[in-house]
Amino acid sequence: MIRWNVMLRQLGVFVAIADNEGFGAAAAVLGMNQSSVSHSLASLERAVEGALVLRATPVRPTPLGEVLLPHARATLAAARAFHAAAAAHDSTGVAGTIGLAVPPTAARGLLPGLLRLWHEHLPHIGITIFEGLDEEIEQWLECGTVDAAVLIDPAPPPRGSLHLATDAYEAVVRSDHPLAGEKGIELADLLEDPLLATASGCETQVKQPHALTGLPYRPTQRIRELTTLLCMVEAGLGVGIIPSLAASMLSEALTLVPLRPRLERRLVLTGPSGRPWHPNVTAIRDVCEKDPIPLSPPARSPR
Template identity: 45%
Template structure:
């Protein structure tokens, strides 16, 4: 196959932006050039990689190719950084869980905007389990890992925060010094929102209790909505305080549990130079 970098860049940009028009704007080329590049890629691989009509979404073949395309482009960017040393410049992909995206990344991105003004940090939001998988597969160049053991070589601790209960502001225990797991189970524990289930399980282990919950959800918005309607309470990291609706409050918990958030590149392959630049700046 004679696949070109232009074809891979066109595929990745179109998938990320959802259309040929937006991909062209991102790449700084004409829409027809993007279309021709994708069509050329499809001829080389022998099948359609993008669905046309509406949002440009990858086909099953495109899904299998996109991770490899990202890895190839990241390697090319790293090679260019080696042969053209100087000011850090380019795009780096960073993964983080929702509470980090909301509570920590804005501060880090302000820092990077000053220290690395020519670096574009693209954020990918996922759950705890997805961070190391994306990092090692080459889907992203760097990630904020939650409680990695051991801490990867070259990584840096970006922050630490504690788990806290989230209840309605009008709840009778809203002014309590701390809430126990038994207190939370009386109202019905909503677990899983924002990828925090591992920490909630760990709190049960520390308390010597079996892990149980009344509801299990994925999205924090769903969890917050259930708490607002009086359908339960939950536990989230204190970095998530900025995400709370006005009618919900955080209360400390017992047992206490702290998270360590580590900014790192991959362990199984060389770091992208811009991932190293992000860590060095922090």
Template identity: 50%
Template sequence: MSVTIPQLRAFAAVVDHRSFSVAAVALGVSQSAVSHAISTLEREISGPLLVRSSGVTPTALGAQLIPRARTVLAAVDALEASVREHSGEHSGTVRLAAVPTVCQGLLPGLLQLWSARLPRVDVQVFEGDDEELPEWLDSGLVDAAILVDPKDRDKRSRLVASDVFRALVRRDHPLAAQAEIPLAELIEDGLISSTGGCEEQVRRIHELAGIRYAATQRVRELGTLLSLVRQGLGVGVMPSLGEAMLPAELVLVPLTPRLQRELVICGPASRPWHPLAEALVDSLDGPSPETTRRAGELLLA
């Protein structure tokens, strides 16, 4: 069996984009080249990898092989980056994952910092929830991630920011003008919780308050949470970085008990770090530019 790197790149791109044409654009090749690469790969392994219908999806075999393909591609990308680094050049693409509140509240400042300090490094952002990010790191879908309160931290990881959880209410809510809102008073209006992120920390706040956690509504997407609170169907709890996502009708108010979360940038635990992931972490040393300090004033020196 003779499997090539271009075949694996085409396979991963089609799975990621669910489209041959979009994958071709992402790879900078023709659609026929992508189709040929997939077809020859399927012949090499003697089985179909993709279901070719509206919205291309992996077959059972494809789903089994894509994590291994990503691991191989991550190793190849890291090798190429290591060669460039040996010649004194930080260049190439590094894939970074983060949760929605970090993507909107912190990453814009970080991307400006990295653009200034690593001008030849292209940081591709992948947005996911708390449960997805560690899996993406392990599978090789991403090279680095900003994790929320990671339990096991690699010595090379870096605490980039911390923020506190606040009450999410409408601006015309009776409690919106208070200096802080006790959790017991907040949840009287019905708590809407997002299972796609921070639910573990919301449960912890309930434990600190000695209150049983019982959300009246549990939704996956943070956008759905914001929409329901905006319509007056309940209240929420979210980190202060999420303020960048709020529509004009909503406001974040300090909450008691107070709980802080830590945001840590790290690489995979199961394989060597991508050199450019290490470069992202190393570049955070030293004074931060004003553009990054304005990202909620959360970036740590």
């Protein structure tokens, strides 16, 4: 047991150094002195017979470190879940913190209500939020960076997952655009304007109706951050297609216009598929199942 605990501590040091890109920063996060952090990593490197990080500024994993880092994360996540399961005596979970990954629009439109619900029913559970793109979130979940995630349209839905909400994709245009104020438009109506695309949990779904209707999907710009896309639309550089949950991000100069046919996405709360769930992930899922959060993004009226 002592040897196992030592190995877990060494893995935790390795992950902290990689995440914080330095020995001093890792020491601060872990509450250790820098000498102890260096000693722990050196012991782990002797055990695996190879260097795990490059001693530079910033610190980066070596090729061996890149290979072993996901396994270190998964081992630590499994160990946290093991200790939590051993300590749990009821269905409400145990005190502790879990990591939850969410896409940007869900973080903005859905997460505040979820956090209030969980704090009300499960005040002993802390939630650390990781915001990322679809592919990042799935990778974080399976490698152990996070314990739970909100996924968009997973196919098939993971076993034990919970459908949290459904929202629709809509066109975002300037409030003085000729299409603003329409009760509904078709994709073809957007062809006269440059199309701005974002990878923030949207692009895969937006490509589908283009393919079904035979319309070309040719965005003039592909933008990572949704806020940047909205600024570009506001500047008159094009139009976009975004989830209705992003309505609260719109300025007074922008408005959403419904698309025909309606294009929806499903937001699903789940734990990892490759290892047992942390008990607190099961607890937050069960609370959502008993007391669903309604979707009510602020409406943006065209001007």
